[in-house]
Amino acid sequence: MRLSRIIAFSLIAFVLGGCASSSYQSPGVIAPVAYADQSMTEPSGPYRLGSGDRLRIVVFGQEGLTSTYAVDPNGSVTMPLIGTVPARGLTTKELAQSVTARLKNGYIREPHVAVEVEFYRPFFILGEVANPGQYPYVANMTVETAVAIAGGFSPRAYKGRVRVSRTINGELMRGQVPLYAPVRPGDTINVAERWF
Numbered sequence: 001m002r003l004s005r006i007i008a009f010s011l012i013a014f015v016l017g018g019c020a021s022s023s024y025q026s027p028g029v030i031a032p033v034a035y036a037d038q039s040m041t042e043p044s045g046p047y048r049l050g051s052g053d054r055l056r057i058v059v060f061g062q063e064g065l066t067s068t069y070a071v072d073p074n075g076s077v078t079m080p081l082i083g084t085v086p087a088r089g090l091t092t093k094e095l096a097q098s099v100t101a102r103l104k105n106g107y108i109r110e111p112h113v114a115v116e117v118e119f120y121r122p123f124f125i126l127g128e129v130a131n132p133g134q135y136p137y138v139a140n141m142t143v144e145t146a147v148a149i150a151g152g153f154s155p156r157a158y159k160g161r162v163r164v165s166r167t168i169n170g171e172l173m174r175g176q177v178p179l180y181a182p183v184r185p186g187d188t189i190n191v192a193e194r195w196f
Contacts, residue, residue: 075089
């Protein structure tokens with residue numbers, strides 16, 4: 001009798017422990033992060049550049065420098081005269097300031113530089129959708145929009161929440177988010193299979 005009670009309590013503790021698992025986790029971090037963490041459910045601040053973004057950099061009055069540049073896998077853009085300029089993690093305004101400072105350093109007396117994102121890096125969607133894969137990012141996307149772009153849910157998809165992996169301040173974060181949560185360029189969305 002006593003052994004059956006111990007087994008029953010162990011099973012209940014195991015099930016409840018699984019139900020209380022964290023919504024968000026940073027790889028290697030055991031402490032749970034609250035679901036209300038706004039870094040995953042709400043857009044925050046200006047867009048930060050990353051590898052795969054294509055930029056239109058305009059240097060006014062300098063046609064040879066004005067062009068489309070890709071942010072390479074190292075997170076930089078390479079321009080004539082000034083060479084490699086770090087871009088990863090910067091806003092377009094910060095990159096324009098960096099390019100301006102480099103051009104001012106012995107190349108152009110008063111450079112005026114503008115940077116805009118021509119094409120955002122893609123997002124990725126996996127799991128229970130009709131067509132998993134890589135897709136171009138569209139401004140103001142939500143998870144629901146991303147699922148629609150991937151052909152919709154498969155018949156076995158869990159439609160309550162999805163798992164999103166996102167790099168925030170250089171750290172990979174993962175979390176369960178609702179369908180109305182925003183998607184950012186470079187996100188990986190994983191739609192789980194429902195259990196019943």
